Amino acid sequence: MKNILLKKVSELENEGIELMKNLIRINAVGPKNNGPGENEKAKFLKEYLQNLGIEEIKEYPAPDASVAGGARPNLVALIPGQNRDQKLWLISHMDIVPEGDRSKWATDPFEPVIRDGKIYGRGSEDNHQGLVSSLLTVKAFLASGIMPHYTIGLAFVSDEETGSTFGLEYLVNNHPDIFAKEDIVIIPDAGSKDGGMIEIAEKSIMWVKIKTIGKQVHASLPDLGINAFRAASHLVVELENLRHLYNTRDDVFDPPQSTFEPTKKEANVPNINTLPGEDVFYLDCRRSAGGDCWSLGGRRPDRRRDRGPIPGCPRWRPPPGRWDRGCPSPRAWPLRPSSTRRTPGSSAWWGTGSARRARSGRPP
Numbered sequence: 526m527k528n529i530l531l532k533k534v535s536e537l538e539n540e541g542i543e544l545m546k547n548l549i550r551i552n553a554v555g556p557k558n559n560g561p562g563e564n565e566k567a568k569f570l571k572e573y574l575q576n577l578g579i580e581e582i583k584e585y586p587a588p589d590a591s592v593a594g595g596a597r598p599n600l601v602a603l604i605p606g607q608n609r610d611q612k613l614w615l616i617s618h619m620d621i622v623p624e625g626d627r628s629k630w631a632t633d634p635f636e637p638v639i640r641d642g643k644i645y646g647r648g649s650e651d652n653h654q655g656l657v658s659s660l661l662t663v664k665a666f667l668a669s670g671i672m673p674h675y676t677i678g679l680a681f682v683s684d685e686e687t688g689s690t691f692g693l694e695y696l697v698n699n700h701p702d703i704f705a706k707e708d709i710v711i712i713p714d715a716g717s718k719d720g721g722m723i724e725i726a727e728k729s730i731m732w733v734k735i736k737t738i739g740k741q742v743h744a745s746l747p748d749l750g751i752n753a754f755r756a757a758s759h760l761v762v763e764l765e766n767l768r769h770l771y772n773t774r775d776d777v778f779d780p781p782q783s784t785f786e787p788t789k790k791e792a793n794v795p796n797i798n799t800l801p802g803e804d805v806f807y808l809d810c811r812r813s814a815g816g817d818c819w820s821l822g823g824r825r826p827d828r829r830r831d832r833g834p835i836p837g838c839p840r841w842r843p844p845p846g847r848w849d850r851g852c853p854s855p856r857a858w859p860l861r862p863s864s865t866r867r868t869p870g871s872s873a874w875w876g877t878g879s880a881r882r883a884r885s886g887r888p889p
């Protein structure tokens with residue numbers, strides 16, 4: 526049976542390539558990443574499933590006002606097996622990572638290019654390979670007339686790249702009858718070239734928005750203001766200390782240590798001759814080891830709640846009577862682990878629950 530199925534899959538090579546190319550052409554970046562969402566891709570996939578002759582296809586739209594149509598799609602299809610009670614799930618996400626700066630691409634990210642035996646295009650690996658391999662698996666069973674041992678469940682979900690709130694998390698919370706405890710789940714996302722790697726855990730993810738507040742003035746008179754962009758730049762460098770503070774290694778992960786990377790930077794002032802009074806950047810953090818919740822919100826370890834010094838800023842002077850111990854070394858105050866659970870009102874926390882653990886530890 527295995528050989529029959531493998532032969533069938535290899536016969537479907539060209540169909541797989543065409544399917545991959547069609548998926549690449551549909552932009553399914555989620556709305557949190559300023560994309561149109563997954564509705565068009567879901568429509569395409571539903572038609573594909575219908576053309577395979579699959580009768581049991583259900584839609585579970587998750588309400589989301591930020592996309593056209595007001596909902597994020599989730600598709601579930603069942604292919605009957607000999608065992609109707611236990612399902613083998615293949616779960617793939619439909620959304621993709623934003624293409625980033627298009628000028629950095631050698632080709633159009635949404636126009637597939639085949640070169641050296643590879644297909645280039647946004648989402649080809651993450652997660653079209655999962656969608657295509659799931660569909661070809663099902664097609665191989667159907668075309669060869671072999672009834673699988675387990676009932677195969679295909680779940681094509683939204684929103685994996687930004688937290689799964691409108692995807693898998695929505696299905697689990699609002700339609701608990703879909704998945705059963707005894708079901709087997711395979712998530713064909715990531716992996717290795719030879720298919721020999723099975724991922725069993727992912728890092729918890731935390732995204733932190735950091736705003737520095739200074740005082741806006743004309744750039745010709747910097748002494749009258751406080752440059753929020755410069756403060757943010759110093760802070761970005763200081764945040765490198767986080768990897769020393771959180772230095773536990775766990776070889777189950779790749780890389781084994783936690784990572785803390787400044788990524789997105791918002792525009793501050795529109796013109797060159799104004800000193801920015803406000804600056805915003807973001808930190809992408811991924812925790813490798815378990816243990817207590819980490820909190821970056823609420824307080825600095827030295828309990829000084831007032832505006833702190835700008836490390837290395839020659840113009841900073843301690844306010845009289847308050848910073849009378851002088852400017853502490855910047856090394857003295859970077860953020861540290863805290864046993865504090867999420868501080869109300871803070872925008873940053875590590876999740877410890879299994880739902881959060883399921884968030885991607887690989888690049889959204």
Ligand SMILES: [Zn+2]
Nearest residue numbers: 618651652714
């Ligand atoms: Zn993925």
